[in-house]
Amino acid sequence: MSISPEQLRYLESHEWAYVSDQAAGVVTIGISAFAVEQLTDLVFMALPKVGQEVSAGAEFGEVESVKAVSPMYSPVSGTVVEVNSGLVDRLESLNVDPYNDGWIMKVKMSDSSDLAGLLDWVSYKHQCDHA
């Protein structure tokens, strides 16, 4: 199944979240195509570790382009249950599809109400169009 950007929830800082396992309360997290396009020339990504605790709105890793380093923020609080560890070696896949192949981590939410505070696609797109 392919995820499309319209189905996702976003932070203003361009991370997306998708409830990939409703029953287990697991959310898949990545960064948006807009973020990838703005960063350009990605060279490195510092990923979290499985078992690591993340907090909504707090930094969980960083993405580095030729020009600069940008922190990545978690849309939800919880525990990292899976990491797309191969992504670092094929960052170019983020240019192709940051919503499927380019997912970054899966988090088991400690508080599902975090999702309610995120932007929907229309609001997020509006933000990007007016950036």
Place this chain on the structure above:
Amino acid sequence: MSSQLSVTPLHTWHKEHGARMAEFAGYDMPIQYTSIVAEHQATRQAAGVFDISHMGRLRFDGGRADQLLDHLLTRRVVDMQTGQVRYSLVCNEEAGILDDVLVSCLESPSGKNYFLLVVNASNRAKIVRWLQPHLADYPDVEFHDVTDSTAMIAVQGPKALEICKPLLPTSALSLGYYRAKVTEQMSKPCIVSRTGYTGEDGLELIVKAEDANRVWENIMLAGRNLGVQAVGLAARDTLRLEAGMPLYGHELDESIDLYQAGLGFACNLKDRTFIGSEVLALKSKAELKTKRIGLVLEGRRAARQGADVLDSDGRVVGQVTSGSFSPTMDKPIAMAFVDAAAANPEIALDVDIRGTKVSASIVSLPFYKRTESI
């Protein structure tokens, strides 16, 4: 965008061609048009065209212009021949570096010699202020800040001269390295200089502001089948870093002297005095406490300005002044100032990248040197 920002005569072109714009030294400048790596590689493999109109252009006319500049620059000026260009520093009395500049000795179409000083955009106001009392001492020297009435375009890369061939007279194309000449581009005045800030061969052109767009378009047209690419300030920075060239505010500032910066070649102390020469004479004989070095890092993460350099005991021995991922070497590189004792390729060093220690090896500068064509 802040309304106080200055713009270059090519500002509209940049915006119309999809450039990402950002403030640099008070100017709204193109940072990148496509990707930094693509623009970087185009310059290394074909040619890049850069709007560098933000750089300060200061003109000195009159009989004693050479003596005035000789008093202000670390490099000897009074023996400069028409057509010569020299890299020099401007120092204060304590030998702190106020700016690094190119000084050119040019001949106007009317046959008069004059000098042109190209200064960093970020230092232009400071240098113009610094000049004032000295200009008062040389009332016969006519000074004009011609930055706003002119534009400056760099064409850099192995194809740069070929691209400029249909646009410039043969005499301009046959200039030697670090030579410059007042000439014409399509019957309009144009200063051509065989200089650059990329590590590649190439030219820098200074034209009247109103001619800038035509000259720029002519270059893009002449180079369209040769791989020419408009290049923004981001790739200009990665290119100069690979070429080991210092950037004011990074490798150079008022707290650094030119010997630490490894720029002893740009200082002529023999048989002359200039502002800062007394202190520099002492420093030239003293042992260096800190040195500028080049580092190649393990992994993919770049060390940025301010990152600590550590020895194997974890002791801080210096700081990174510029760092980026190098598109040519496909590795992170950096320039740093370190204690002289640590500036030894035999010593294992680490760089602290936001809390993580990353191994770094000292390499000789520049990181990148072009293969000379015959």
